[in-house]
Amino acid sequence: MSTPLLTLFSHHAQGGLRERLCATLRQAIAGGHLTFGQKVPSTRQLAGDLGLSRVTVEAAYAQLESEGYLQRETGRGTFVAIVMPAQTTHTTPADRPRFSTRGSAVIATGGCQDPPFPHAFAAGSPELRAFPHPLWRRLSASVQRTHGSQLMGYGDPLGYLPLRSAVADYLALSRGMHCRPEQVIILTSSQQALQLLAMMFLDPGDEVWLETPGYPGARNAFLAAGARCRGVPLDDEGAIVQCGAAKLLYLTPSHHYPTGVAMSLPRRLAWLGWAQRHGSWIIEDDYDSEFHYDDRPTPAMQGLDRHGRVITLGTFSKSLFPSLRLAWMVVPPGLAEPLGQARSVMDGHSALMPQAVTAAFLQQGHFASHLRLMRQLYRSRRDLLLAQLRPLSRWLTPITTPGGLQLTVRLKEGEEAALTALAGRNGLTLPRLSPLATDSPAQSGWILGFSALSPGEIAAGCGKLGALFR
Amino acid sequence: MSTPLLTLFSHHAQGGLRERLCATLRQAIAGGHLTFGQKVPSTRQLAGDLGLSRVTVEAAYAQLESEGYLQRETGRGTFVAIVMPAQTTHTTPADRPRFSTRGSAVIATGGCQDPPFPHAFAAGSPELRAFPHPLWRRLSASVQRTHGSQLMGYGDPLGYLPLRSAVADYLALSRGMHCRPEQVIILTSSQQALQLLAMMFLDPGDEVWLETPGYPGARNAFLAAGARCRGVPLDDEGAIVQCGAAKLLYLTPSHHYPTGVAMSLPRRLAWLGWAQRHGSWIIEDDYDSEFHYDDRPTPAMQGLDRHGRVITLGTFSKSLFPSLRLAWMVVPPGLAEPLGQARSVMDGHSALMPQAVTAAFLQQGHFASHLRLMRQLYRSRRDLLLAQLRPLSRWLTPITTPGGLQLTVRLKEGEEAALTALAGRNGLTLPRLSPLATDSPAQSGWILGFSALSPGEIAAGCGKLGALFR
Numbered sequence: 001m002s003t004p005l006l007t008l009f010s011h012h013a014q015g016g017l018r019e020r021l022c023a024t025l026r027q028a029i030a031g032g033h034l035t036f037g038q039k040v041p042s043t044r045q046l047a048g049d050l051g052l053s054r055v056t057v058e059a060a061y062a063q064l065e066s067e068g069y070l071q072r073e074t075g076r077g078t079f080v081a082i083v084m085p086a087q088t089t090h091t092t093p094a095d096r097p098r099f100s101t102r103g104s105a106v107i108a109t110g111g112c113q114d115p116p117f118p119h120a121f122a123a124g125s126p127e128l129r130a131f132p133h134p135l136w137r138r139l140s141a142s143v144q145r146t147h148g149s150q151l152m153g154y155g156d157p158l159g160y161l162p163l164r165s166a167v168a169d170y171l172a173l174s175r176g177m178h179c180r181p182e183q184v185i186i187l188t189s190s191q192q193a194l195q196l197l198a199m200m201f202l203d204p205g206d207e208v209w210l211e212t213p214g215y216p217g218a219r220n221a222f223l224a225a226g227a228r229c230r231g232v233p234l235d236d237e238g239a240i241v242q243c244g245a246a247k248l249l250y251l252t253p254s255h256h257y258p259t260g261v262a263m264s265l266p267r268r269l270a271w272l273g274w275a276q277r278h279g280s281w282i283i284e285d286d287y288d289s290e291f292h293y294d295d296r297p298t299p300a301m302q303g304l305d306r307h308g309r310v311i312t313l314g315t316f317s318k319s320l321f322p323s324l325r326l327a328w329m330v331v332p333p334g335l336a337e338p339l340g341q342a343r344s345v346m347d348g349h350s351a352l353m354p355q356a357v358t359a360a361f362l363q364q365g366h367f368a369s370h371l372r373l374m375r376q377l378y379r380s381r382r383d384l385l386l387a388q389l390r391p392l393s394r395w396l397t398p399i400t401t402p403g404g405l406q407l408t409v410r411l412k413e414g415e416e417a418a419l420t421a422l423a424g425r426n427g428l429t430l431p432r433l434s435p436l437a438t439d440s441p442a443q444s445g446w447i448l449g450f451s452a453l454s455p456g457e458i459a460a461g462c463g464k465l466g467a468l469f470r
Numbered sequence: 471m472s473t474p475l476l477t478l479f480s481h482h483a484q485g486g487l488r489e490r491l492c493a494t495l496r497q498a499i500a501g502g503h504l505t506f507g508q509k510v511p512s513t514r515q516l517a518g519d520l521g522l523s524r525v526t527v528e529a530a531y532a533q534l535e536s537e538g539y540l541q542r543e544t545g546r547g548t549f550v551a552i553v554m555p556a557q558t559t560h561t562t563p564a565d566r567p568r569f570s571t572r573g574s575a576v577i578a579t580g581g582c583q584d585p586p587f588p589h590a591f592a593a594g595s596p597e598l599r600a601f602p603h604p605l606w607r608r609l610s611a612s613v614q615r616t617h618g619s620q621l622m623g624y625g626d627p628l629g630y631l632p633l634r635s636a637v638a639d640y641l642a643l644s645r646g647m648h649c650r651p652e653q654v655i656i657l658t659s660s661q662q663a664l665q666l667l668a669m670m671f672l673d674p675g676d677e678v679w680l681e682t683p684g685y686p687g688a689r690n691a692f693l694a695a696g697a698r699c700r701g702v703p704l705d706d707e708g709a710i711v712q713c714g715a716a717k718l719l720y721l722t723p724s725h726h727y728p729t730g731v732a733m734s735l736p737r738r739l740a741w742l743g744w745a746q747r748h749g750s751w752i753i754e755d756d757y758d759s760e761f762h763y764d765d766r767p768t769p770a771m772q773g774l775d776r777h778g779r780v781i782t783l784g785t786f787s788k789s790l791f792p793s794l795r796l797a798w799m800v801v802p803p804g805l806a807e808p809l810g811q812a813r814s815v816m817d818g819h820s821a822l823m824p825q826a827v828t829a830a831f832l833q834q835g836h837f838a839s840h841l842r843l844m845r846q847l848y849r850s851r852r853d854l855l856l857a858q859l860r861p862l863s864r865w866l867t868p869i870t871t872p873g874g875l876q877l878t879v880r881l882k883e884g885e886e887a888a889l890t891a892l893a894g895r896n897g898l899t900l901p902r903l904s905p906l907a908t909d910s911p912a913q914s915g916w917i918l919g920f921s922a923l924s925p926g927e928i929a930a931g932c933g934k935l936g937a938l939f940r
Binding site: 023027030063082084097098099101102107109110111113131133137148149151153155173174178191192195199200224225264266269299304323334338342346348349350353 | 690735817
C-alpha cells in the first residue's frame with residue numbers, strides 16, 4: 001500500500017472502519033494519489049496492510065463501486081473508475097470573489113462587530129455578573145417541564161404569542177405606547193429589525209435620514225440596502241426638523257445615541273407631522289430607555305402617532321443579556337403580516353424556548369425588579385465614572401447623560417486618532433466617536449461603556465486613561 | 471372628572487399609581503379628550519375622584535410638565551400645553567403600504583411559513599417525542615455551570631468556535647468534506663444561509679438555476695433578491711447539466727428535494743467543471759443527508775471541489791430540533807471573513823448557549839447515536855407508510871426514496887387541486903407537489919411527511935387518505 005494511502009488512513013481516525021476506509025480512498029482519488037484506470041490493492045492485500053478483516057475491505061469497495069469511484073472487473077481486479085478534473089497547480093486561494101452591489105455595500109460598511117467583552121469601556125454591555133442566574137435557570141426548567149417538546153418545533157415568524165402579549169403590556173405601561181400583541185414582532189436583534197425594514201422599504205438610491213452623530217448599526221443596514229444616508233444635526237431638543245422628504249427617518253428620541261439628548265415634545269410632534277405629510281416612515285429606536293437615572297425617560301414617540309408612520313424597536317440584549325438574541329418591534333396595524341412573511345424568508349422565526357422563558361420573566365414581574373436593581377447599579381457606576389474623570393477635565397469633557405450604558409466624552413479637536421492609538425498600545429480599547437458622523441464634521445471623542453465594569457475596573461480604567469495625558 | 475378619564479385610568483391597571491396617572495393623562499391628550507389650553511382638574515379634585523393622595527397627583531403633573539404635556543400657571547391652575555396634530559376622522563388602517571422592489575418580491579413569494587405541526591403528513595418535522603430530553607437538559611445544565619455568564623455576552627458572527635470545530639469534524643467524517651473550522655459558519659437556519667448568499671452574490675436580474683421540482687425556500691430567497699430563477703430538469707442521475715452560464719446554481723445532490731434522487735458522480739464532476747468554467751457558485755444543500763435508510767448517502771459534492779466553487783449548507787432543525795435555530799454553512803477559504811461581516815450587519819450572531827450545548831452533544835458522540843436511532847425509527851415509519859399506501863396504488867404512486875423525512879406521491883394529472891381541497895375539508899392538510907415547479911410542467915402530487923407520525927397516526931392518516939378515493 002502506498003505511503004499516501006497509509007497516511008490518509010491514519011488521519012481518518014474517527015468512525016467505523018469501513019467508513020474510514022471509504023473516506024481514505026475517496027480522498028486518495030480526489031487528491032490525485034490514485035488516478036483513472038489505476039488498479040487498487042486487492043482486498044486481501046489491503047486487509048493485511050491495515051490489519052482489517054477482508055469483509056470490511058469488501059464492503060468499502062462495494063460502496064465505492066456503488067458511488068462510482070471504483071469498478072470491479074471479475075478476474076482482473078478493482079480499478080479507479082473516474083477522471084478527476086485537472087488540479088490547478090497551486091490551490092488558488094480563490095480569486096477575490098465578486099460580490100453583488102449589495103454585497104459590496106455590506107463589505108464597505110466594515111460590519112457591525114459587537115465588541116468582545118468584558119474589556120474596559122466596551123460600549124453597551126450589561127453587567128452579566130449581576131444577572132439573576134438562579135431565577136433564570138429555575139424559570140427555564142419550569143418552562144421546559146410545562147411545555148416540553150411543544151416548544152421544540154417550528155414557530156410563528158412573528159413571535160411566540162405570550163411574549164408578544166407580555167411585551168405589549170410592558171410597552172403600554174412603561175413606554176406609553178399603544179399597541180396590541182398582534183402589532184409586536186419578535187426578532188433576534190434590533191439589527192435584524194433594521195435589516196428587515198431596510199429590505200422591505202428601501203430601494204437603491206432612496207434617501208434615509210439619521211441623526212449625526214448616530215448609531216452606526218442602523219447606518220450600516222441602510223447602506224447595505226443601497227440607500228443614501230443623510231445626517232440630521234441635533235441641538236438640545238434633539239434632531240432638528242429638516243425641509244424636504246426622505247423615505248425613512250431613523251431616530252433615538254428618548255435618549256439620543258450617543259449623547260443622551262431627549263427629544264422635546266414639540267420636536268416630536270413636528271417630525272410626526274413631517275412623516276405624515278411626506279408618507280415617510282419613522283424608525284424609533286427605543287434603545288436604553290430602561291436605563292434612565294435622574295428622571296423617568298420620556299414616553300415613546302409611537303404613543304403620539306395617529307397616522308401609523310412610526311415603527312418602534314428595542315432589544316433585550318441590554319436589559320437581559322446579549323446572547324439571548326431577542327428583540328422586539330412594534331409596527332402599525334397592517335404591517336405585521338407582510339413583515340412576518342418577509343421574516344420567514346429571511347430566517348424563519350426566533351427560538352421558542354428563550355421566548356417562553358422571557359415571557360414568564362416579564363409576566364411574573366421579575367423584569368421590572370431586575371431593571372430597578374440594574375438602574376441603581378448603573379447609576380452608581382456612571383456617577384463614579386464622572387467623578388473619576390473630573391481630574392482629567394483639562395483634556396476630556398463628559399457629555400452628562402440622563403441614562404444609558406455609556407458615557408460620551410469629547411476630546412480636543414484632532415486628538416482622537418492619536419490618543420486612541422496610544423490607549424490601544426497601553427491595553428485600553430476605546431470606542432471612537434468620530435465614525436458616528438454622517439456628512440457632518442466628525443467630533444473628536446470616545447464612547448465609554450461603564451455598565452459592565454465594577455468600581456475597581458472603572459478606577460483602573462480611569463487610571464490608565466489618566467496616564468495617557470500625563 | 472370626565473368619564474373618558476375615569477375609563478382610561480381603569481384601563482391602566484398595572485404599575486405604580488403615579489405612572490398609571492401619567493399614562494392616563496397622556497392618552498387623554500393624545501386621544502383628544504383633553505385639548506390645547508383646556509384646564510385639567512386641580513390636584514385636590516383629581517386626588518379625591520380617584521382616591522389617590524395629592525402627593526401622587528402632584529408628582530404626575532410635575533412629570534407631565536417636564537415632558538411638555540402640561541403647563542402650570544401659578545394661581546390659575548394647570549393647562550394642556552400641546553396641540554396634537556389633527557386626527558383623521560377614521561383611523562385609516564393605513565394606506566396599503568408601499569414596499570420596495572425587493573419588499574414586493576418578498577411578499578410575492580408568499581413567505582416560507584413552516585407548517586404548524588404535528589399534523590398528519592406535515593413535511594420535514596422530526597419526531598420530537600423521541601428526542602433525548604433528559605440528556606439535553608443535563609448537557610445544558612453542565613454547560614451553564616461550566617461557562618456561566620461567559621456565554622451570555624456578544625458572540626462571533628461566524629459562530630462559536632468549539633461548535634465550528636465539531637461540525638468540521640462531523641462533516642469530514644460523515645460527509646467526506648474537506649474543511650477546517652475556519653470555513654464553517656454557524657447560522658440560525660438554512661434559510662438564513664440562503665438569504666445571506668443571495669444578498670452577497672445576487673444583483674437584480676442575475677440568473678439562478680435550481681432543480682425543478684425543487685425546494686421553494688431557496689427559490690424564495692433568490693426571488694427576494696430580484697434574481698431570475700430558471701428550473702433545471704432532472705433524470706435518474708440528478709440535475710441534467712445545461713448549456714450557458716448562471717451566477718449561482720442551487721442543488722440537493724445527495725438527496726434531491728422532493729424526489730430523493732441522488733446525483734451520480736459523473737454528473738457531479740460535470741457540474742463542478744461547469745462552475746469552474748463560468749465562475750459560478752454552486753450551493754449544495756445537504757438536507758436530510760443524515761437520514762438515508764437503504765444505503766449510505768453519497769458524500770457531499772464539496773469533497774470533490776478543487777476550485778472553491780461549492781458552498782455547502784445544512785441544518786440541525788431536522789437532526790436535532792427546529793426551534794434550536796442552528797444551521798451551518800461551509801464556504802471556500804477566503805469567503806468566511808466577508809460573509810461573517812455581512813452576517814454581523816444582518817443580525818449579529820447566533821445565541822451562544824445553544825451552540826455550546828450542541829457542540830458538547832456532537833463532541834461526546836451523542837449526535838451519532840441519536841441519528842442511528844432516528845434512522846431506524848424513520849425507516850420503519852417510511853416502510854409502514856409505503857405498505858399502507860399500497861392499496862391506494864390505483865390513485866397514487868409513491869416515488870420510492872432512499873431517505874428523508876417525507877415521501878413524494880404522484881397523483882393523476884390534474885387531480886391535485888380538487889383532492890387537496892377535499893382532503894382539507896376532511897381535516898387532512900396535504901402539502902402539494904405542484905408549487906415546487908420552476909418553469910416546467912407542474913406535477914400533480916403530495917409530499918407526505920411521515921417522520922413525526924407514530925404508527926397509529928400513519929394508519930389513521932392513510933385511512934383518511936383512502937376515504938378520499940372511495
